[in-house]
Amino acid sequence: MLISEIGEVQLIKGLTRDIFPDPEVVVTGIGDDAAAVKTAEDKLQLFTKDVLVEGIHFLRETISPWQLGRKSLAVNISDIAAMGGAPRHLLIAVALPSNTEVEWIEEFYRGMKDLCRICSINLIGGDTVRSPQGITISITLIGEVERERMLVRSGAREGDLVAVTGFLGASAAGLELLLQGLPSQNEWEKEVLKAHQEPPLRIKESRILSASGVVTSMIDLSDGLYKDLGEICSASGVGARIFASSLPISDATGRVCRHLTLDPVSLAVSGGEDYELLFTFSEENLARMKDLSGELEGKIIVIGKIVSKEEGLKIVDFQGEETKLTRKGFDHF
Ligand SMILES: [Mg+2]
Structure with missing residues (x-):
């Protein structure tokens, strides 16, 4: 099935199934206008962002959608780790051509969500839009680190x-x-x-x-x-x-x-x-x-x-x- 056949609301509903944001920290996640999360006073928040453009940063022929979902998040985790911190919250935006297979984007999300579970990362928001050509993925990862432990x-x-x-x-x-x-x-x-x-x-x-x-x-x-x-x-x-x-x-x-x-x-x-x-x-x-x-x-x-x-x-x-x-x-x- 192509994503053009199911519409945005249905698509997002499917993609965000089985995500379990930590209720202790995430006050509102997906489903409201913005996500609200609690922050710890003795910690610094870390923010990092990566954009991946098909044809420039990845080729659909050389990586499976599950691997690409995992990798898109893994490279952001690496930046948070480089500061000595731990990843906490994830926002994801994808621009998809309307002839993208639903299975492709589902597998992509599965790769990302599998990593979210392993690393205790809360998927708290994002956006899905139509692209005239090629897939673009933009990930924002929020992490935190104890003030005295941050490494630069x-x-x-x-x-x-x-x-x-x-x-x-x-x-x-x-x-x-x-x-x-x-x-x-x-x-x-x-x-x-x-x-x-x-x-x-x-x-x-x-x-x-x-x-x-x-x-x-x-x-x-x-x-x-x-x-x-x-x-x-x-x-x-x-x-x-x-x-x-x-x-x-x-x-x-x-x-x-x-x-x-x-x-x-x-x-x-x-x-x-x-x-x-x-x-x-x-x-x-x-x-x-x-x-x-x-x-x-x-x-x-x-x-x-x-x-x-x-x-x-x-x-x-x-x-x-x-x-x-x-x-x-x-x-x-
Ligand atoms: Mg880096």
Whole structure:
């Protein structure tokens, strides 16, 4: 059935079935002119928004509607996690061409609602409109964080260590498989494809890191290490040195790279969409971080060090030689 056949009221009724906003916090949700939620006095509210346009941010052929619904929300959760906070409320607007299949948008909502349930996020409002061409999705996610636990990009200091919460480059390897139209037949191909279509959630990691009191700056890896570490450096007025041999590149990513003759370091540095957390902490807190890493099943991986602004952004290659970090990883020529 096409959405043009059922009308907006029926469509929204169907899409917002089985959502269960927390009645303790949500005073009015979907069904009134605006949502009303209670806020905690000792916390800061966090707001983030993302717009996804078909043909630019996603292709309907390379991701299932369930995965797209999940991913649209997951990338916003990642931004809230990057501040050390927890996601709370969600507003969603979709613009749909009238020839969209009802099943497509239902599956999209199911992916989003499944994640809402896992992460205790209240879907409190939104809008559904007609689009002359292509699907557009706009998500606003509201989160909260204890005042003293909020983490920003500007706190990195010279001598701090740089760490990440998981593998780098897998999502980019998955995207490459999709763009080349290659089927994913084996375990490692499926693994990188999943990294791209179903990005990880790092709320638990974020909350543990923000409670530790030792993280000096944090950002989520949406645009790739090169760009996002660059953001921390420019906000903090520092430089950084990354060790190629410390970059966490999964076995699956390595295999796919060999198969497609891609450089794994280059994917890890500028591939993007890993949605891991990138953060810094003072070297004297390394033991504390190692304890936390145990709690997080080893998901704290030190990849470099903060240096002075004058030293810039550098990478130490596998031969131990230091060169400028570039979009390609390193470039000796
Ligand atoms: Mg971000």
